[in-house]
Amino acid sequence: MATISFFRRNLLQKGLLAGISIGPSATLLVALNATAQPATDYPNKPVKIVVGFPAGGGTDVFARALAQGLQAQLGGSFVVDNKPGAGGVVASSGMLQTPADGLTLLLGSTSTQVIAPLLYAKRPYTPADFTPIAHIASVGIVLVAHPSAPYNNVAELVQHAKQRPGQLNYASGGNGVTNHLAMELLKSRTGTFITHIPYRGSAPALQDVIGGQVPLMFDSIASSGPQIKSGKVKALGIAGLQRSDALPGVPTIAESGLNIGLKDFDTPGWVALYAPKALPAAIVAKLQEAIAKVLTQPDVIQRFAAAGAQAKFMSASDLNAYEAAETRKWSEAVKYSGAKID
Numbered sequence: 001m002a003t004i005s006f007f008r009r010n011l012l013q014k015g016l017l018a019g020i021s022i023g024p025s026a027t028l029l030v031a032l033n034a035t036a037q038p039a040t041d042y043p044n045k046p047v048k049i050v051v052g053f054p055a056g057g058g059t060d061v062f063a064r065a066l067a068q069g070l071q072a073q074l075g076g077s078f079v080v081d082n083k084p085g086a087g088g089v090v091a092s093s094g095m096l097q098t099p100a101d102g103l104t105l106l107l108g109s110t111s112t113q114v115i116a117p118l119l120y121a122k123r124p125y126t127p128a129d130f131t132p133i134a135h136i137a138s139v140g141i142v143l144v145a146h147p148s149a150p151y152n153n154v155a156e157l158v159q160h161a162k163q164r165p166g167q168l169n170y171a172s173g174g175n176g177v178t179n180h181l182a183m184e185l186l187k188s189r190t191g192t193f194i195t196h197i198p199y200r201g202s203a204p205a206l207q208d209v210i211g212g213q214v215p216l217m218f219d220s221i222a223s224s225g226p227q228i229k230s231g232k233v234k235a236l237g238i239a240g241l242q243r244s245d246a247l248p249g250v251p252t253i254a255e256s257g258l259n260i261g262l263k264d265f266d267t268p269g270w271v272a273l274y275a276p277k278a279l280p281a282a283i284v285a286k287l288q289e290a291i292a293k294v295l296t297q298p299d300v301i302q303r304f305a306a307a308g309a310q311a312k313f314m315s316a317s318d319l320n321a322y323e324a325a326e327t328r329k330w331s332e333a334v335k336y337s338g339a340k341i342d
Contacts, residue, residue, distance in 0.1 A: 030219055038189065041078040041267030042102055042283050046087045049273075050081045050095070052088030055133040058222060059088075060269050061307045062137055063107045068233065074286070088112035089175070093124045100131065100276040102283040108156070110269045111178055114326045117339045118334045119176045131279040134291045135314030137304050139269035140221035140246065141182060141239040143253065146212045147231060153256040154237045157216070158190045165193040171209055173202035173219040176339045179218035181240055181330060184337040186253070189261040196337075209233055220269070221246050222308030240268045246308060267329075271309075272319055282318055 047070075051063045054308070060082060067078040083091040091110045098104045113130070117123045143154065151157040161168050172180035175198050187194055198216050199205035206223060208214045210232045218239060225246050227233045237253035238244050253265045273291065275284070294300055295311040304311045314322060 042286055043074060043078075045103055046077040046079060047102065048079055048081045048104050050083055050091050050104060052083060052085070052091030052108075052112055054084045055080075055082050058139065058220065058307050058309070059107060059109055059271055062304065062309065065300050065303045066107070066136060066192070066291070066294060067088045069297060069300055070287070070290055073290035073293055075225065076203065087116065089116050089120075089124055092116070092130075095274070095276050096129055098126060098276045100279045102275060102279055102287070104276070105133070105287075106130070106274045107271055108274050109271045110141075110326065110330075111274070113274070114323060115176065115178065115181065115330050118327070118331055119339060121340055121342050127320075127327070129277055130274040131277055131284065132274055132316045132319040132323065133279075133284055133287050134316060135270060135312060135319045136291070136295070137271050137309040138312045139239070139243045139271065139309045141179065141218050141268055142221050142224055142228070142244070142247065142250065142323050143183075143186075143216065143218050143236040144206075144209060144224050144228065144233040144237060145216040145236055146209055147234050148212065149215050149234070152234065152236065153251065154186075154253045154262065155189075155256045155260055157236055158192055158257075158260050161190075161192040161194050166195060168216075169195045169197050171197050171199055171205035171214040173205055174198050174200060176334075176337075177202075178267070178269055179205075179220075180339070181337060182218045182335040184339075185267060185329070185333040186265065188332060188336040189265070190257075191261075206233075206310075218267075219249070220308050222306075225308060239265065244308075245305065245310070259302045270312075270326075271312070272323075289314060 006318045049063050049067050051060050053059045063080045067080050088111060092106060092108060095106050117126055151160045170183050179202060202219055205217055206219055209217050221244055224233060229236045235247060235250040237256055238250055239253055241252060241254055243252055253262050257265055292313045295313045301311050
């Protein structure tokens with residue numbers, strides 16, 4: 001009682017309470033609320049958007065476009081803070097020790113927010129450890145093959161693989177990455193046996209597909225698009241439910257896989273904005289409103305398209321449901337692949 005009364009007197013002297021005659025516990029609650037940052041003042045300090053990958057990569061491009069847009073919409077300062085390590089897990093894990101004040105945000109992705117928790121024997125975090133704010137972009141992925149490959153679409157590929165179980169190889173950027181698990185999901189749903197050849201990154205994997213050392217792989221449209229247009233590789237299908245504006249002549253895998261278990265095959269990458277758990281709803285709403293406006297701006301749409309992505313807004317509640325569906329889908333791929341990180 002004495003401690004609370006002393007606390008109350010100090011607040012009265014500082015003008016934070018104005019003669020409120022209520023019980024001690026209620027006085028403490030009002031005092032604590034009085035010191036919180038009102039959403040109307042947000043952001044009154046610089047805001048960091050943390051990215052778990054090096055500067056210059058696709059996720060970094062989205063973060064910088066978003067930071068500039070939010071600064072224009074909300075004022076204040078929004079800066080990108082690159083914290084690469086463990087495929088983005090270092091940055092996401094760091095959010096667990098960060099205050100939920102809206103001053104540190106995370107641009108997460110399919111690999112960091114859904115796949116990583118499924119891969120680690122001891123989960124570094126779960127979706128419940130974050131406050132979802134908004135889906136930002138869908139990142140196009142395409143299945144490519146060497147021009148000499150005797151198949152030109154996914155239906156022909158599946159038929160070819162079934163006639164030669166274990167004889168066909170595919171490349172990826174490493175165990176557990178999106179382009180590895182996208183192929184494992186395709187194998188799971190079509191009952192094919194295609195051998196995985198992991199590389200240290202997607203760039204050297206693509207070079208070996210171009211060189212004919214490995215016949216096929218999933219890759220980002222941003223990376224493979226120029227190689228497809230130059231004829232160095234051929235596209236078998238877009239790994240989404242809609243064709244890509246960057247490659248309008250390439251059908252989706254779902255289109256050519258209607259009769260082989262792939263009618264709903266949808267494995268695009270994506271990026272979304274998160275905050276530490278328990279970010280106040282008023283700040284979430286303010287950020288959502290600003291992000292929705294940013295993602296309609298022609299220069300942002302163009303910058304995303306140049307990185308092989310489509311600007312796509314999704315509210316926090318929709319993102320939460322989408323992430324749950326993504327977790328179910330990628331759980332299937334992880335289980336089938338047997339991939340694990342100790």
